[in-house]
Amino acid sequence: MAKSGRSGLKKNLFAVCAVVAYALFGSASGAWADEEAELAWKYHCVTCHGDKGVASSDRYPNIAGQNVGYLVSRLNYFREGQEPGNQMNAQAVLLSDEEIQRLAEYFSRQAN
Numbered sequence: 001m002a003k004s005g006r007s008g009l010k011k012n013l014f015a016v017c018a019v020v021a022y023a024l025f026g027s028a029s030g031a032w033a034d035e036e037a038e039l040a041w042k043y044h045c046v047t048c049h050g051d052k053g054v055a056s057s058d059r060y061p062n063i064a065g066q067n068v069g070y071l072v073s074r075l076n077y078f079r080e081g082q083e084p085g086n087q088m089n090a091q092a093v094l095l096s097d098e099e100i101q102r103l104a105e106y107f108s109r110q111a112n
C-alpha cells in the first residue's frame with residue numbers, strides 16, 4: 001500500500017520511543033509489568049488507545065480496566081481477520097498468543 005513508507009518511519013520512531021521509555025522507566029525492575037508496557041509501545045497500541053488504555057480520541061475505544069478474557073478474545077477475533085477491513089486486524093496479526101495475553105493483562109490492570 002502507498003502508506004507503507006510513512007508507517008515504516010513511524011515504526012522506527014516508535015521503536016526509538018520504546019527504547020527511551022524502557023531506559024527511563026524500565027530499569028527499576030525486570031518484572032513483567034514493564035515488559036507488558038514495552039509491548040504496548042512496541043506494537044503502537046498506545047498510539048490509538050493511550051499509554052494506559054484510555055484513548056485520547058473518541059474514535060478509539062478505551063480498553064483500560066477491561067476483563068483480561070474479553071481483551072484476549074477481542075484480539076484473537078481481530079487476529080483471525082473475522083471482520084474484513086477492521087483497523088485492528090493489521091495490529092493484531094503481529095501478535096503471538098503470549099503477547100496477546102500480556103497486553104490483555106497490562107491494559108486490564110490500568111485504571112479506567
Ligand code: HEC
Pocket residue numbers: 040043044045046047048049059060061062063071074075086087088091092095103
Ligand atoms: C491505528 C489505531 C489502532 C492501533 C495502533 C491499535 N488499535 Fe486497538 N482498536 C482500534 C480501533 C479503531 C478499534 C475499534 C474496532 C472495533 O471494535 O471494531 C480497536 C479495538 C480494540 C480492542 C477491542 C475493544 C473493545 O471494547 O472491544 C482491543 C482489545 C484493542 N483494540 C487492543 C489493541 C492492542 C492490544 C493494540 C496494540 C497491539 C491495539 N489495539 C492497537 C484502533 C487501534
